[in-house]
Amino acid sequence: MTRVLAAGLVLMTGTLLPAPAHAQIPVGAAASVTTVTLDGVTVRLKAGTTQVVTVNHTRGYRARVLLWRASAEGWQRRLETTGRIGYGGLVVGRLRQQGTGTTPLGTYRLRSSFGTHARTPAWDLSHRVIRAGDYWVQDNQSAFYNRYRNKARGGFRWWLPSSNDNSSERLRDYRQQYEYAIVTGFNYAAQVRHRGSGIFLHVNGSGATAGCVSAPRRFLRALMNRLDPDRVPVIAIGR
Template identity: 40%
Template sequence: MSALVITVMLLPASPAGAALPDMLSHVGDARQLIVVTGQSWTSTQATVRAYRKGPDDRWREVLTAVPARIGYGGWKWAADRRQDTGQTPAGTFTLTEAFGVRADPGARLPYRKVDGNDYWAGDNQDAKTYNTFQAWASPYRTWRTSEAERLAAYPTQYAHAVVIDFNKPRGVRYDTGRGQTVADQPADTRLGSAIFLHASGAGSTAGCVSVGLPTMVRLLTWLDPAAKPRIVMAPAVAIRAA
C-alpha cells in the first residue's frame, strides 16, 4: 500500500509541542530539529515533527505531526544496526547535505542534482568508499555497482532527499587515480549505508525515513545549515534517550 501523502504548511512559530525538544538528550547546539517517532521498535509507521529554537531560546513547533514510513525491519539503536536488516537507526544525527533527481527547489543545505551516472556506494568489501557519494562508475573503481544505489533509478523516492549523517565517513576526498571518492577514516562496513530522509515511495523503506513529497520539499527548503539542524529518530518509548 502506498504511503499517505498530504500537504502540510510550515506554520508560524508557536509554543505548541515546545516541551519535547527540551526533553531530548543529544541536540547539542542545534536550533532546528526534525523529530521522528514510532509506536514501537517493530513498527514501520512513524510521525515527523519539526521544531526551531527562537531568539528567546525556546523551542517552537513549526511542522505539526505528519505520517512517515521507516524501515521494514523497524528500529534499532544506531550502534547495533546491521546492513541489509531493513532497520532504521535510532539516535540523533546531523543534517549537512541534500540531493535529488529533481532540480533544487531552494534548499539552503548544499544540494546536488543527480543524474544517471551518480551512485551511493555501499560495498562492505571496500571500506574506503563505503557510504559515500560517487559521481560515476569509474572503470578503475574499487567498489561494485551491484553493491551501490544508482540514485536516478529511484525518481520517486529520491526526487529530493536529505542525507542523514549516520555512520558517516570522515576525511572524504577524491582519488584521481581511481576516479572515485574515498575516505581517510572509513565508515563501519557492518552498520549500513545510504540512510536518507526522502520522499515517499510505496510502503516501508530499507532503513530510510520517507514523507510525502510536499512535506519533503517544505523541510528541505526550511533546513538552514546556520541553525545546525539535527534529526532525532526512535520509537516513542526511547525518543528521550536518542
C-alpha cells in the same frame, strides 16, 4: 491540504494541531544543554543546533515526523506529518547491521541533499542533482563506503548485482523516493563497514523503507525550503 496556522506551524496531514509545544529548557540556555526531549524523543543537541526533525515511532512502520525550531521561548513545532521507517523496525545505531531493513535510533546531522530537481534559491543545504551513473556506495570493501559517487570515478564495484551484499544503490532507480532526499550523518564521519550505508530522509515509496525515514513529498519539499546549515539541523529517531 497544507494549512498555515497563526503561530506559523504548517501541518501536512490535514488535521489541526494543538498550540505549538515548547521544550522545558529555554534556547538561551542551549550552550549548557546536551539533550532535550521533543515529542517524547530524546535529542542530543550539537553545538549551535536550532533546527530538529524528530521521528517518533507510532505503530508498525509508521512514525510521527515533526520539524522543530528554536525560539526565545523554547522549541516550537513548524511542520508535522506521518512518515515511515524501515521494514525491520528500530535498532540502536551502533548495533545496526547492513541489509536488515532497520532504522537506527539516535540523533544525526542533516548534512546535505540530493534529488531530481536543481537547487532553488530557497534551499540552503548543499545539493546535488542525480546524474546518470550516480550511486550511493554500499560496497564494504570501498574507501568510499557510505558516500555519493559516480561510477565513472571508480573506487567501488558498481557492477555488483543487487543480490550481492556489497551492491551499491543506483540513485536513478529510485526517482520517486529520491525526488527529494536529505543525507543523515548515520555512519558517515567514521564509517564502520557492515553497519549500514545511505540512511536518508526521503519521499515515501510504496510501503516501509529499507532503513531510511520517509515522508510525503509535500513535507520533504517544505522541509528543504526551511533547513539551514547555519542552524546545524539534526534528525532524532526515537520510539
